[in-house]
Amino acid sequence: MQPSARTMGPTPMPARKVLFQQERTGLTYRVPALLPVPPGPTLLAFAEQRLSPDDSHAHHLVLRRGTRAGSLVQWGPLCVLDTATLPGHRSMNPCPVRDASTGTIFLFFIAVRGRTPETLQIRTGKNAARLCCVVSRDAGLKWGGAQDLTKQAIGDAEQGWATFAVGPGHGVQLSSGRLLVPAYTYRVDGRECFGHICRTSPHAFAFFSDDHGHTWHCSSLVPNLRSGECQLAALGGGLLYCNARSPLGHRLQALSTDEGSSFLAGQLVPSLPETARGCQGSILGFPAPSPGRSAPDEPESPEDEEIPGGDLSWLLYSHPTGHRARLHMGIRLSRSPPDPRSWTEPWVIYEGPSGYSDLACLGPVPRGTLGFACLFESGARVSYEEVSFCEFSLHDVLENVPPDHVNEAAGHCWPC
Template sequence: MGARREPARTVLFARERSGLTYRVPALLPVPPGPTLLAFAEQRLSPDDAHAHRLVLRRGTLAGDSVRWGGTHVLASAALEGHRSMNPCPVHDVRTGTVFLFFIAVQGRTPEAVQLATGRNAARLCCVTSRDAGLTWGGARDLTEEAVGSAEQDWATFAVGPGHGVQLRSGRLLVPAYTYHVDRRECFGRLCRTTPHAFTFYSDDHGLSWHHGDLVPGLRSGECQLAEVEDGQGGCILYCNARSPLGSRVQALSADEGMSFLPSQLVPALAETAHGCQGSILGFPAPPSSQPGHTPQPPHSCPRAQEPSEVKVPRGPLCQQWTPGGLGLGEGPGEPGLRPALRGVVGPSTPGLPKLPVATSPSPTWLLYSHPTGRRARLHLGIYLSRAPLDPYSWTEPWVIYQGPSGYSDLAPIVPLPTGAPVLTFACLYENGSRVSYEEVSFSMFSLRDVVQCVSPGPELPMARGGKARGRCLPS
């Protein structure tokens, strides 16, 4: 039988008659079960300046479906006199702690005012939970610690939105972007700001946080991250970002997000006219797709290090496939790539190392979700790449929602609801019948569904330039 043309959809948050609107979803699975944490912004109106506070719904797997609890307002995820925006959760598997990052923006100061004046009004904050989202601690303002003196050159900044990642080395990464002030004075006015993606990171299980260097080269904004095996025995951190250039932008890091090589366009992933956030998710390719692969028995995570034992890793490590799903295995070693130059902001710099271009199937595959419309936020699509380092490797999209749609967040479901060795994913996304911010909905689907819907057959026949043929639209 063919794959479902459109997965089942559950509405988790819906616009209310009072005007209360829910936007900017984030989705995080945490063990046991797993428990699914679905976050969103609660706004007094759809306007960014009317963002108010963050909300959460917790879900538990029940067979092939999810049983959802009620909406819970995260009262502690706030600063006095500020509005809470951009939920960005990340889970530390070694301590069991969930970190929910967000920005707290002063009053109703819009982003446009910050860009016009060059005066940042955002604070970097997080709250934590040690019981899978049942209870949350107080807000921690990390701006001085994690941003520091760099704030004087940032017109504004934000995290995510959507999920962060933990590398197998233990490093926690929170995707972020800033509008860097390139020239501050021009006849008494701010001259120019340029958006650049970057990361916040912690190597001591969240005790302290730091920021990495800005992604150099092309303009890059809202972003997400994935750890990718390069097919040559090493791993690379992959960043996929929103851009005003007509296509998405990607950037690669050989030092776990502390610096990036110059960004490049991804022609296969079109951006909407005014841009839109998109989600990226890395996962181990199925064993059957890896020539000569012999499945290994499941293995447990390495012993969690105490903060005093943690060392800054010299090379990234990857998640490995195990027959039971997404497991944490032994790392394949150093990536064999020189890290990018530090502190580079602006055009590509001659002499930077060139990363290998993998046009053959990789040990790591990527999923990507984003509206497929070029002029407007319409028709949410799921894309697949079997060779993530090749910007032309993306398939045509499988449209999982036909109609207005916007921001989204992808997550793996492990262990699987049925216990079968089939990768299952979830997507939390904005959608509506007239505008994209009427609802925030949840859908689940398998890798088999994706493969059958993004191409005519399971082998994903490649056209010239590495772009897969075929398209799957809802009935």
């Protein structure tokens, strides 16, 4: 069914709430992660607290809890996660995942020794990062002490890594119960004599657990093209989808047919351009509407109140839309993943400097559709002035993204 014609005029943008803001002292908040926790849902908004915008000045991880009050979210005060740290290390890259069967939240992060920059680790081939996790069993009110999982999850493979990191952003749980945490490493591909680096290459991969987080393991790496910061989504037919930052001008996607234990060769996605130097982006899978649902502009019927999910998944993607700089946060939709041609042009939800982001699904909302949220870096002059939160629905997305070329050519915009 063809969508009805849209009225011409400025594209609407969702209301925005600033959750973290750069302070006069220089404290800066970057690298957001967002996790909805039932019931409600409660929203957990994480970020890095840095002494300055510089990566090497990362300090603590922080959290704000949001609770639903009617159509609004009421946000609690900023809380510093004092337990999410290792002595002598700085905490970076929050990456939460929740086990639905136990209610346990695992907040993964990397702890990096002192102020050792990533560039130095890559140049020398000497890793200064540790894989760490803190756990909450009460929806993020209290957190346990930091666990260093590096030896358990990585083992001897660490000797061939110049450095690594998780996410940033959310992890996922599969229908099998497997928990997955996205990650990437700079693999040492060759060394000169005396231990100096010859060359390295970045590769996305995943950490996973099949026993509710008691033990963790690492997958094999995306084998070919260079890929970095990434996120994961489950697709129909047993496929796991990885979307990663790449220095090759476009995003990279890679599939797994064994629930993330390994990945097939990655491929560039021409319809998802990177900024000049690349930027983290968020990916989110959700059940496609059933084939018989009406188009968003048609009147809803009582049976439209449910959001049935089958084997077919759609994907949302958030990323700055500027090609030369991190500008204008955009939302894109794929109705036919993993076809790299299936992405729409973006719906810009914020005009101005924008950076890292994380998407979350909030479940059913009025009008028989799904609700989503995006937590993203934003600012008036530079992208790290604040971290903002906004909500929108699948109806809003369908109203505001231009039609994708694949489904337009097929003469429909709904799965059949």
